[in-house]
Amino acid sequence: MSIDYRGLLLDMFQAAVNAAAPALCVPAHLPPRPRGRTIVVGAGKAAASMAAAVEAHWNGPLEGLVVTRYGHGILCKHIEVVEASHPVPDEAGSKAARRILDKVSGLTADDLVLVLISGGGSALLASPADGIALADKQTISRALLKCGAHIAEMNTVRKHLSAIKGGRLAVAAPPAQVVTLAISDVPGDDLSNIASGPTVPDVTTRADALAVLKKYGIEISAAVARHLSDEASETPKPGDPRFANVTNSLVARPQKSLEAAAKVARDAGLPSVILGNAIEGEARDVGIVHAGIARQCGDWGQPLEIPCVLISGGETTVTVRGNGRGGRNAEFILSLGIAADARNGIWALAADTDGIDGSENNAGAILTPDTLRQAKCAGIDVKARLADNDAYSVFAVLNDLVVTGPTFTNVNDFRAMLVTKRN
Incomplete structure (x- = not known):
């Protein structure tokens, strides 16, 4: 069965938003x-x-x-x-x-x-x-x-x-x-x-x-x-x-929205697990942890056998040290991509359910298994961009920003990872 992973991620996000309408x-x-x-x-x-x-x-x-x-x-x-x-x-x-x-x-x-x-x-x-x-x-x-x-x-x-x-x-x-x-x-x-x-x-x-x-x-x-x-x-x-x-x-509340997204994944034939609805911390650190959990699925089939979907919510923070265009969800996604290093065929989406990631015009961003390669081909140093809190600019170049406009609700950040293969 062929699955449109990008479309599935967007459908899951929309289900999360709709649940809180x-x-x-x-x-x-x-x-x-x-x-x-x-x-x-x-x-x-x-x-x-x-x-x-x-x-x-x-x-x-x-x-x-x-x-x-x-x-x-x-x-x-x-x-x-x-x-x-x-x-x-x-x-x-x-x-x-x-x-x-x-x-x-x-x-x-x-x-x-x-x-x-x-x-x-x-x-x-x-x-x-x-x-x-x-x-x-x-x-x-x-x-x-x-x-x-x-x-x-x-x-x-x-x-x-x-x-x-x-x-x-x-x-x-x-x-x-x-x-x-x-x-x-x-x-x-x-x-x-x-x-x-x-x-x-x-x-x-x-x-x-x-x-x-x-x-x-x-x-x-x-x-x-x-x-x-x-x-x-x-x-x-x-x-x-x-x-x-x-x-x-x-x-x-966020939990109901995460449950609605999990149902979309299950309806598509993919097992899913909600890692938590109240995950906090520095966005880049949370990205590293999520990459580790995805790797555990790919390497050991825990907590789920692949292909699978990992879902989480909560509100990360960003300590601004650079001068770039950021947003906590875009920063999470860029950190996740760097930590995953193109392993396990990870697709991921992180977005704010209100449609605005911080003060930018996007809700969040999408990671694909090809993100790091595409960034390198575009002459982008992803680690330098992350250090400059400039994740928005990376995904803008790659056309992987999630732009929804105002959703007229707000149940915090939504994150979903699709783990599709073993190392």
């Missing part, structure tokens, strides 16, 4: 209509598509505002959609966050605040705490993105510099009922880390935030230092009575 996963989780008003607010790369799904299935009047990344907007009839910057916040996101806080204030016990949260909301809900300038948050955001901090560390800092994240949106809404529907883009599906948990009590502290900044040597302004030294800046904690009327629910 808001139109499919939001409606079943909608709460009952309240006696009073329904105010819809939210943030994230999937926020606009989640708002559209609510409008399509809501029985009654509603109003509200959600903020999403530039280019990820969808026109809604009753819910205003604002576009803002990601991953570094801008004034559009800051204004939208302040308006969201205004919309949930002054409500009654008969009213419902329906909060729609997805990955990217941390940058998009950019309402600096009192005394902190947006420029401070922008500077710290850039430093955190460049230093290789993982998502929990970044969000610990973000929560403590915000007027809306780390549970503060929820505590602005009483006595109204608050129901949050979240699409998970974080390892472990920790609700407090999805968009920095605007409606979830925060277990991290100001001391934790300072420790992260110190760990990575990130300089802070005098205003930020004063804020983090003030007890009044601490986030609301578990047990706070203001969360008594708050419900947080996951409507889509």
Whole structure:
């Protein structure tokens, strides 16, 4: 049986994205209509598509505002959609966050605040705490993105510099009922880390935030230092009575998307295994580990006999040391290719399920058994490009970028390897 491996990888990725489509996963989780008003607010790369799904299935009047990344907007009839910057916040996101806080204030016990949260909301809900300038948050955001901090560390800092994240949106809404529907883009599906948990009590502290900044040597302004030294800046904690009327629910998660992709592989006649849905670490290191697992399949038939498919998810990081055009998924794929060294006939795809690999226009990239040879013929030194964080440029030359445009959902990174032969 002949299999189009490139087509199969793309079909698996699409299945993973489709499994988290808001139109499919939001409606079943909608709460009952309240006696009073329904105010819809939210943030994230999937926020606009989640708002559209609510409008399509809501029985009654509603109003509200959600903020999403530039280019990820969808026109809604009753819910205003604002576009803002990601991953570094801008004034559009800051204004939208302040308006969201205004919309949930002054409500009654008969009213419902329906909060729609997805990955990217941390940058998009950019309402600096009192005394902190947006420029401070922008500077710290850039430093955190460049230093290789993982998502929990970044969000610990973000929560403590915000007027809306780390549970503060929820505590602005009483006595109204608050129901949050979240699409998970974080390892472990920790609700407090999805968009920095605007409606979830925060277990991290100001001391934790300072420790992260110190760990990575990130300089802070005098205003930020004063804020983090003030007890009044601490986030609301578990047990706070203001969360008594708050419900947080996951409507889509990475595991379900990986399972959907695995089914596509099995339907094509290939055994598959999910290595994990919460794999973190430096993208190039994770690529080396995945190459080792693929080699184990080819050499020893473990954990699967070849041909087989290995699938994983999670969120890698990149410590930027070079000046190239990167993206964590493209960097993972280039590292995997170098480590595999054309052995075991490996085909692989890694892509962000939101359609954007970092700040570039691609979702990710594809590795073929011929990638290293083609790169050499094109005069590309792949190891030098990897050292320069320039994986994007490699796959652009080889025409192996995965370009989808915005997918209007986000359940983190998707990775799949096809191991087709023995050494």
